[in-house]
Amino acid sequence: MAELRNCPMCGIFFNYTGLLEVCHNCAQKEEDSYQVVYRFLRKRENRAANVDRIEEATGVDRDLLYKWVRKGRLHPATFPNLGYPCDNCGHLTNKGKLCDKCTNSINSELRTFEAAKEFRESILHQDRVTYHAEKKKK
Numbered sequence: 001m002a003e004l005r006n007c008p009m010c011g012i013f014f015n016y017t018g019l020l021e022v023c024h025n026c027a028q029k030e031e032d033s034y035q036v037v038y039r040f041l042r043k044r045e046n047r048a049a050n051v052d053r054i055e056e057a058t059g060v061d062r063d064l065l066y067k068w069v070r071k072g073r074l075h076p077a078t079f080p081n082l083g084y085p086c087d088n089c090g091h092l093t094n095k096g097k098l099c100d101k102c103t104n105s106i107n108s109e110l111r112t113f114e115a116a117k118e119f120r121e122s123i124l125h126q127d128r129v130t131y132h133a134e135k136k137k138k
Contacts, residue, residue, distance in 0.1 A: 002015035002016065002017050003015070003016045003017075004016070007022050007023035007026055008021070008022060009022050009023075009026040009029075010022075010023060010025065010026055012025075030064060033058075033060045033064060034064075034068060034073065036058050036060065037054060037058050037060050037065065037068075037074070038074075040054065040057055040058050041054070041074070041079055047078070047079055047080075048079075048080060048081055049079070049081060050081040050082070051065050051066075051081075051082065051083075051092075054082075065082070066084035066085065067084075069082050069083060069084050069094075070084050076094035076095075082094075086098050086099035086102055088102040089101070089102055
């Protein structure tokens with residue numbers, strides 16, 4: 001079922017069906033911009049272009065470029081200098097929401113937390129242990 005929303009780009013009302021996040025007119029403008037960028041990148045000398053160079057040469061907003069890389073329309077395997085900012089530090093990444101450095105940092109913190117948790121549990125378990133002395137029979 002369609003939902004009535006404001007277009008984030010132009011502000012007019014449109015029926016949001018879950019496929020497009022903008023109105024039909026803005027979606028068409030985005031598609032035209034995508035075609036301009038894709039034609040630019042298909043040229044051999046432009047395949048290694050980064051986001052700044054593409055923005056400068058085509059006039060397309062960098063947020064749109066990030067959106068297309070995130071959605072997989074522009075593949076970093078084909079265009080190696082493309083990426084989108086990490087949600088944590090802002091460094092460019094090609095997969096997921098976090099860059100490798102932030103992912104490794106979080107994994108390290110999780111391992112440290114798990115080790116501390118196991119240590120606390122082992123100490124609690126040791127405190128509960130009771131030793132019963134046997135009576136010596138004479």
